[in-house]
Amino acid sequence: MPVVSMQDILADAFGRRYGVGAFNIVNDLTMEAVLAAAQETRSPVIVQVSVKTVRQMGARLIRLMFAEMAGRVSVPATLHLDHCPDRKVIEECVAEGWNSVLFDASKLTYADNLAQTREVVALAHAHGIAVEGELEAITGVEDGIGDRYGGPVVALDLALRFMRETGIDSFAPAIGTAHGLYKGTPKIDFERVSEIVAAEPRPLVLHGGTGLSDAVFHELIARGAVKVNISTQLKITLADGFRSYLAAHPTEYDPLKLLGAVRKDVQAVAANFMRTFGSAGKAA
Numbered sequence: 001m002p003v004v005s006m007q008d009i010l011a012d013a014f015g016r017r018y019g020v021g022a023f024n025i026v027n028d029l030t031m032e033a034v035l036a037a038a039q040e041t042r043s044p045v046i047v048q049v050s051v052k053t054v055r056q057m058g059a060r061l062i063r064l065m066f067a068e069m070a071g072r073v074s075v076p077a078t079l080h081l082d083h084c085p086d087r088k089v090i091e092e093c094v095a096e097g098w099n100s101v102l103f104d105a106s107k108l109t110y111a112d113n114l115a116q117t118r119e120v121v122a123l124a125h126a127h128g129i130a131v132e133g134e135l136e137a138i139t140g141v142e143d144g145i146g147d148r149y150g151g152p153v154v155a156l157d158l159a160l161r162f163m164r165e166t167g168i169d170s171f172a173p174a175i176g177t178a179h180g181l182y183k184g185t186p187k188i189d190f191e192r193v194s195e196i197v198a199a200e201p202r203p204l205v206l207h208g209g210t211g212l213s214d215a216v217f218h219e220l221i222a223r224g225a226v227k228v229n230i231s232t233q234l235k236i237t238l239a240d241g242f243r244s245y246l247a248a249h250p251t252e253y254d255p256l257k258l259l260g261a262v263r264k265d266v267q268a269v270a271a272n273f274m275r276t277f278g279s280a281g282k283a284a
């Protein structure tokens, strides 16, 4: 079906309280496998791309590839730019007709973040494009010592003010999750999700999804963190897929067989997340 807006996908997920997986793809194989998983499970899906991948492939090629591939499945799909501190890349993706961007100004001061995020929202909304906002850097989990979140957390009233005054469509708060692999059991601040959603009812974004338990996913989604980012697990599945196929088939040289096997692995992992998040069967 034609590409759907991020606003539509998140509104349905937030209203019916299921999670939508936002999967970081790195090439055509991973994009197609994630879309195939969405089709298999009848799930709305967010295809998400890092700035690094955009710099390598180009915003236009990714958008064209996405439009073509999303057109071949019959579930809602939308294209999102992940953590982007670079306004030029955001402008490029907006100009190319992407559906959503995460302006990551978490390294700026509160005032600068607020001012710049407002500008990004004005630009994006003029094109019907959604903006995800972020105040606190989502960093590694603590190694026994240090800050609970690995970085300072903004007071609730300032976070709410940021949401209201910027007009962002979704917000990624620090709640104790981290990018990469967890070394221990993360301490999740479920209450912060509920407090934000109660005061400012709009979709929250769960970063650092890889490694969380099903129970944690269910709890956070129920409280309103309905965009669920998965990056690390897809990278692991991709790399391990190549390793295991090549180890099992040392004399096989047909690249399509190799890529087909890896694609199957990525699709299976993505489909599994979609079932866990409750998006399976939610596509009309």
Ligand SMILES: [Zn+2]
Binding pocket: 083, 138, 179, 207, 208, 229
């Ligand atoms: Zn993230």
